[in-house]
Amino acid sequence: MRRYSCPRCLKKDFYTIRRAKKRCKHCGYEWSLKTKIVGLRLSKNDWKKILFWFVLGHSLRTINKQTGISHYSVEKAVAVARKTMIKDIPGVFSGTVEVDETYLGGQRKNKTKKQLLKEKLQGKESKRGFGTTKQPVFGILTRQGKVFARFSG
Numbered sequence: 296m297r298r299y300s301c302p303r304c305l306k307k308d309f310y311t312i313r314r315a316k317k318r319c320k321h322c323g324y325e326w327s328l329k330t331k332i333v334g335l336r337l338s339k340n341d342w343k344k345i346l347f348w349f350v351l352g353h354s355l356r357t358i359n360k361q362t363g364i365s366h367y368s369v370e371k372a373v374a375v376a377r378k379t380m381i382k383d384i385p386g387v388f389s390g391t392v393e394v395d396e397t398y399l400g401g402q403r404k405n406k407t408k409k410q411l412l413k414e415k416l417q418g419k420e421s422k423r424g425f426g427t428t429k430q431p432v433f434g435i436l437t438r439q440g441k442v443f444a445r446f447s448g
Contacts, residue, residue, distance in 0.1 A: 302326055337364070337372060345372045391438040400429030 300307050301319035308320040316327045337345070341364055348358040355373060359366045406414075435443040 337368060341368075342372065345369055346376060349373055349376060389437070393436045394434070395436075396431060396433045398429035398431050 299309070299317065301309060301317075301322065301324055303324040304319060304322045306319060306321040309317045310320065312318050312325065314327070316325050318325045341362065344362040345358055345364065348361050353361070355366065355369050358364075358369050358373070362369070364372075430446060433445050
């Protein structure tokens with residue numbers, strides 16, 4: 296059974312009253328679970344599914360189709376994830392911030408047939424999108440002149 300706590304005093308002692316509302320035994324505060332953020336009522340597996348597709352950069356409609364979770368719940372969960380990401384930004388990156396990513400590596404047309412065949416045999420064939428073998432680079436630039444860059448992978 297899932298245990299909830301009072302939003303006001305955080306005690307776990309409460310009882311159910313009319314229309315599925317809860318009343319705290321300690322402070323007497325009444326609340327409904329429906330007033331909480333919808334995304335917080337998702338299971339751990341649902342959160343994992345939503346965040347997996349969100350990190351890949353897919354739209355809400357795609358996440359909805361892939362996970363089978365309602366569009367409204369996906370929208371609320373993504374909003375919670377974005378708010379959480381904003382909290383994690385260090386103070387160094389305050390003000391106007393620009394973020395970009397790129398992939399470093401040669402173009403396919405500049406490779407010889409021998410190099411292409413070698414990559415194909417090794418299973419490292421470079422292609423467009425997320426399946427590329429190129430080195431991803433993520434960068435943050437502030438208008439105050441501070442720069443942060445990181446190689447991923």
